[in-house]
Amino acid sequence: MSELLKRDGLSRRTFLKGSLAAGAAAGATYLTACAPQSQGETAEETAASEQEHVMTPEEAGEQLFPGVCRGNCYGGCFLNVHVRDGKVVKTSARDLPDTQWNRICSKGLSHVYRVYDPERVKYPMKRVEGTERGAGEWEQITWDEAFDLIAEKFTGYADEFGPESVAYWYGSGNDSFVNTIQPFMNMIGASQVNQTLDNAIFYASQKTVGVGMNFNGNEMTDLVNAKTIVIWGSNPAVSQMQGMHFFMDAKEAGAKLICIDPVYSASAAKCDQWVPIKPGTDGLLAIAIMNTIIEKGWHDIDFLKAHTVAPFLVKEDGKYLRLSDLGQAEAGSETDAIVVTDGNGTFDVPENIADPAIEGTFDANGIAVTCAYMLLLERLAQYPVDQAVQMCEVPLETIEQLAEDLAVNTPSTIYMILGLDHYVNGFYNMYDILCIAALTGCAGTPGSYYGSSECLHMFYANPNAQLAVSPDAIGTKYVLPAPRMNEIFEAGEFLGNPFTLKALWSFRANIIGNMTEASYTKSWLDKVEFLVASETIMNDTARNADLVLPVAHWFEQEDFGATYPQNVYIEYQAKAIDPLYESKSDFDCIKGIADRMGLGEYFDFTPAEFFDDHVVNDLAASMGISAAALQETGAVRGLPGSAEEPFVHGAGFAFPTATGRIQFYEENPAPNMNFGQTPDLSNETLPYWESPNELPGFDDNENAGKFPFQILSDHQKLRTHTQWANVAASKEIDPEPTAKMHPDTAAERGVAEGDYIRVFNDRGSMTVLAHISEGVRPGILLCSRGWDSRSFKEGSFQSLLNHKVSEICVTQAFFDAAGDFEKVEA
Template sequence: MTIEVGADRKVSRRSFMKWSGIAGGSAALVATTAHLGMPGIGTAANSDGMLDAEQTVWSACLVNCGARCPLRFQVKDGTVARVLPDNTGGDEIGNHRIPACPRGRSIRQRIYSPDRIKKPLKRKPGTKRGDEQWEEISWEQALDEIAEKYQQLLADYGPESQFYAYATGVIAGTVSGSYYGGALQRLLKKMGGFLSYYGDYSTGGITEAMRVTLGGYIDSNSTDDLVNSKLYVLWGHSPMETKMCGGSEAFYAQKLIRDTNVRTIVVDPRHSDSVQLMADEHVALKPGTDAALIAGIAHVLISEDLHEQEFLDEYCVGFDESTLPEGAPENSSYRAYVMGDGPDGIEKTPEWASSVTGTPVDTIVKFARELGNNKPSMIHQGWGAQRCANGENQSRAIITLNAMLGNVGLPGGGAGTYPGSSAVTINSAFDADPNPVTKKISHFTWPDAIDHGAEMKGEDGVRDWDEDGNPIWDPQLEVPIKAIWAYGSNTLINQHSDINGTKELLRDDSKCELIVLCDNQMTSSAKFADYVLPGTSNAEEGDVVQQGLAANMGYSIVATKAIDPLYESKTIYEICTELARRLGIEEEFTEGKTQEDWARQIIEDSREANPGMPGYDELQEMGVWKVDNGARVALREFREDPEANPLDTPSGKIEIYSAEVARKAEEWNLPDGDVVTALPEQINTWEDFEAAKTNSEFPLQMISYHFKGRTHSSYGNVPWLKQAHRQVIWINPVDAKPRGIENGDEVIVYNGRGQTKVEAKVTPRIFPGVTTLPEGAWYNPDKDGVDQGGGPNVLTKYHPTALAKSNPQYTNLVEVKKA
């Protein structure tokens, strides 16, 4: 018996039944993994898996958790029958195992998901995007029509009208990559380029904070350097949820804390899993008040002479009046702001900070003294604080605190930013071409560029550079976005703010005239495309996999194709090659190479930068190559000789006071409620803790967090993970009781933008007045428009942050009621 699964792809009944078995058996998995939210730090069991497997090949989990775990696919009867973890290395940091978390281990349920896109789809004429009215068409028709429409839009509007959507579903791929580089971006570059973006949904605020303060994106010391630290602070960072694979922080941070006995403090509005499993103390605060907490800490440090004045004098701009840049107003230093000599006249005492943050005065003073008396301290700043409407200032404040402590450039210290690692360098000639379109918009403002792109300029987030690489002060877009290319992306709907508003914009195809999406799952974003192309899973193609966060260990993986493409799916390289043929640039695009040829060249080109790196064939056989590159110490050269190794800021120093931001504050015409400040001040914004006090209709703050059951929305449709990690909204008992809400109740979370239905978790682990709903749940509206998936983005506001024009998805006011 055979079962049709595509026009020219058939599967035996035996294989089909194995696929069906893969989708079942969830109770057994949940029984074994319900208490395994993240890997432990003990010795893994030695196992070779199925003895009757026909082959075992190396691959990896390619999604955007930051880890990039190796996987071993065991193949039988043409199907992936079992997924095994990395079995190389040991428990010694620098050559440690990289066992995948339950997400990667459940990848078979993604490969064989009923949500797989099986054939090319075209939106039926006369229907609206999102109506889910499709015609199944041939690849030839799909590619012919896409190429024709693309060429017409290029002729009418130019390459600036073509937008490559933010996409991290295949972030770890190289030829198949969806983030920086990859086949689709290469194709668009060869055709004259595309409108790109700066920043991203993960790091938009902190990226801008680092740029204006440190001169660019600079990760901090790697976590293995904790052996030199006297205090460890995780600020808005929960690696036990976000980096929970065995090769990332969930493994080595726990091990280092245990081995060094370093005191660990977590700053977070939530009593997160990292607080439970890693911390000696939890400093809780209201969302959006981190800069106020730091100002209160700074007041103690200054008053008790616990800051590093010599470091601030030599390496920083704007902490004191004497180091302000020329033209800065009097009393505009950070010291003046903290001590009450600045324009607002408010002394930022611990008592003041407590009134803003809700953190007890004694806790603030104690925390400040611990920081001041335990140097160097390692402050690892996560990406939670910067995802608020005032996120740039929150992130800048944390970097400023780190500078006050003199931690910069020292073993055991760091830059006060996200944890870094000592990575393997991958040199990809495949991605070497520059984008001919130099203008960029924020990753978050593409709806504005669709709606009124030709009106957007510098104060709206448009950026451009001259031929020498110097930024142009007030660039402007010439045309709106007329086409969106989305590959491995769910940001058109699911991951973007204000889903209901975004839907209405995308439904108007007179604005954006073409949306092409390639994926292997029918996501909510796919439902708003004009053409949906079935892409392969990583089990169905080979590539060079770029590593994730692994402390002092660099590693590289060669992934091998395990099974033939399912249904009518094609690799993105094959799709782009076919499009290139229709566009008359096939030879220029492929250079006569197959995808494997490119992968071989990438490994060969990378060997010179990585001594000891094996060749392609050897690496393919061994699967993963690991090398101890030593601890990363961020800005070591700058600390040793700041004149010979200046930062890429105007002064070459750490700019606590930013003259660039001061100029923008004077010249930009910002929407009401938006403020940018030269210093990392506490800023009140729309729908923040202060607004909640007077909003009787929506009095609760709502933040989000990254969830163990998903990586953003990837794996969000896997039944095993949905059972093991239920979507719930946390609400404090003091907020639940007057609403008659008990633990486990179904509730409706709502505001003026939308409604979502979800289970309530009544817990003191969230700050009173605050709720938290994990991001990434798949949008699933009922006939009345109420999201049944429990996702937060029907509630979040589309309002780009003032400075970075980033996503403020942790600044929201809501109400909660029993369903």
């Protein structure tokens, strides 16, 4: 252990001395299991000596409370919260019923620093009247004054401009079941400013393999049943540490692990093969793989016929042929089923034709129709494999091997999370990859899925009850896309109706610290007259607000689980300590404001009562999920299946799509969000690819030649988004923002390890520490993310990013940005 910490001038003793300082102030005064080896001792003697000094919690005078780490990092790890003399002194991993899900990472271990952060917001603070936002001029007010001010503002704006002039921004900084912001805002008729994050994977999945209880993937424990696993555009060793060990279990069982990523990541280092693809070309590679599978005859014909839309007949207007077209059902009725043919003149529903045709064009009672599979072949032919070889910078033999691994060395799994999401063309990349499943037949069975393994515990929610606490709720009239807010302000209307946004509540989110193009974000936030931020610390958004509400830490309140973990359990968060200072839970803040607005009767419940009344449904009841069960046992499995028989997405080939099949053809393409746009949807019925918006090296992209480097970011082990950005112990290990570059790039610009560089484009700049790594492709500046803007010597990372989004799938394109850099003096 000591050798691992003796690098970069940081000794183990220095690390412990500094990183324990804040914890010691809170009572975290022992770490006996990491005592240094004495000179002359053997490793065995040291281990025995250390073991002798490990105290039990009881011996240390501690109480243990169940806790949940729920910062939306896909972990949802179950924790022991150690409390001594009324103070949190440390955290540790807590046993789950199936202990292979036991995990805790550096973030989970460092919560004591977040609880006792010196920058905790201690009491409600209002910006001093007459001062500018961000000037740091605050006055302390009481909770009564804060609640009265919010109620006055919200009510006044609603009376003058309509209830939709008040809006909320809801993030995932406190990801839990007890979420009453949406019911409250629906009661008053407020709008929502949608952060438009991570939408590409939802959009692409709903079109192809469907979104179910575990997103579009099998339970992570099922990976051991796969023979081929492709980790595509993801780095689970860093970003999904709860599930990474399941990949290693699969590898040990004989699975071939392949990583497709522009960066040689920690996950790539654990794989059998790394494919360093050119960024933004993933969809083109997926199409090349599909073409190769078909060319080699590796596609699963029986699966295509029985479990995909391949035999469905498409009319010239792009719609499927249905019984109503043949005069055998009423159009739009439940019996108006899609029709297939045997190729010999018989047209009927799929269950009545044992061997449907998947190739050919036919005449169905005078209606010209073509098999959807034929349309797929025609679309794929528009992208020859040699184009992918050139554009993706992946050799032909590698493409052919990938195709064989996925289609022949089966069952196969493609694991992707959100890396591919973060381009303007991201949804095409994901859509194309998911369509491979139709050809390989690797879906709906153990060891087979293409997509993301993430437990969507929201499926246990009663959707109507969760969004409203009364049938009298006005509801949300407008969902406003964040990347279009300036245009909405300038137009003074939305969807053709007069509209003005007057008040915004930033809830469980750091808007400025996380969104693309900080200058754009700040410019429209400046147009909001009244900005409220609920925060634990004074982050970028709080410092630019008009009113800041101090939010209690997770351990200072009762709550239930996380709604987006890889961990299959719903877990109980007990209240371990009283809220520090004058902080309140989000739950209590909303109750206080609701009471001031005459809505208190609708929010007269406890967190446990809300859980049972507004979350649990019949499915949850059948699995024994209730507030009482969680309070008693601490954790209840939240996914059908078991450790012996893991959950399988689309089990029995019943996929949660519009047709119940895997869909590579989209009959009714439409944007994922309506803000009045009229996009061209002519390419959206089938796999398609186009260049990213801004990255260099694409001849067909008008923005590609502006700057020579892609500004790419990677997830950090020590932070989730901007959470944990203020943890003192983490800063000893990772003290400041950095940018990695290839040695050739550094040599061309005269940059050495440890120099400072200024990264810039026409939107902004930042000055960061340079690192040199052969794991980064030439042409990429790989930047660390999740920093507060004050951590930069100059500028910020978010200022460099482009707020440009697709009009078809609106999602923030964090990776689709280009820039340049220059060496500067420290």
